[in-house]
Amino acid sequence: MKMAFISDIHGNAVALEAVLADIEKHHVDSIAVLGDLCYRGPQPKRALDRIRSLECPVIKGNADEWVVRGVREGEVPEAKLAMMNDERQWTVEQLESEDLEYLEQLPTQFHWDLNSHLKLHTFHATPESLFDVVLPHESPEHLQTKLMVEEDADLYLYAHIHLPYVRYVGGKCLANLGSVGLPFDGQSKASYVIVDADEERFRVSIERVPYDVEKVAQQYVDNGYPYAGMMRRVVQEAQPPS
Structure with a gap:
């Protein structure tokens, strides 16, 4: 089985279409989306509609939760709270009530049987939270405690941090998808992951x-x-907002 996993589109419909065209070239069996569909991008409605047209599994990210109910104190630095709620309000104004209902009911994780030998666990930030940040350089013990809690899984995929990487910890594989719409690693190219599984082997x-x-x-x-000026710099420089 070959699966494509995308996440953190953030209303960047242009990047999303480029990624979907690339996925088509790889002849995958299925696609799944690991959250953050439309907040903080210039085309939230177009991006959300395109994701929904795929009729594929989609899980909720923190930004999807924010679109539904707003950004709360303690979730972001106090100095950025009003700004991010302004952005959230603009995003909501581009959407319809049915879009908000769709985002609200999204599940928070999926378990997959890639085949009879390999199991995969997917979530947005951690299995327990939409908001926790787990970075690539964390210790193996921290990664296992925060991300690799399903002991019967062989492979773990998550999103949220916009920093793609692959690590092998305790004999198992952990990977982050990066971001389709807002990469933060200095490379202004959309990022996603393909998992290709064959019996007991996977890539x-x-x-x-x-x-x-x-x-x-x-x-x-x-x-x-x-x-707009801030977000222009974010997409051009592929760096987080300052």
Whole structure:
């Protein structure tokens, strides 16, 4: 079985279409989405509609939760709270009530049997939280405690941090998808993961896909996105907002 996993689209429909075109070239059996569909991008409605048209498994991310109920104190630095709720309000205004209902009911994790030998556990940030941040350089013990809690799984995939990587810990594989719409590793290319499983063997690959970054940067301005200048820099530099 060959599966493509995408996440953190963040309303970047241009990057999403580039990734879906790339996935088609790989002839995968199925696609799954690990959250953060439309918040903080210039085309939230188009991105969400495109994801829904795939009719594939989708789980909830922290940004999807924020779209539904707002950003709360303690979830982001106090100095950024009002700004991020302004962005959230703009996003909600682009969506319909049925879109919000869809985001609200999304599950938070999936378990997959890749075949009779290999099991996969997927979630957005950690199995217990949509918000916890677990970075690539953490100790093996920390990764096992926070991310690799399902002992019968062979492979663990998550999203949230926008930093793609693959590590082998305790004889098992852990990978982060990076981000389709807002990569934070300095490479302004969309990121996603392909898992190719055959009997007891599997291969995990991080795919990087170029897209029209300047077009997306201009969309923030043309579509009236709040804090458009900040988000233009984020997509152009592939770095987190400062």
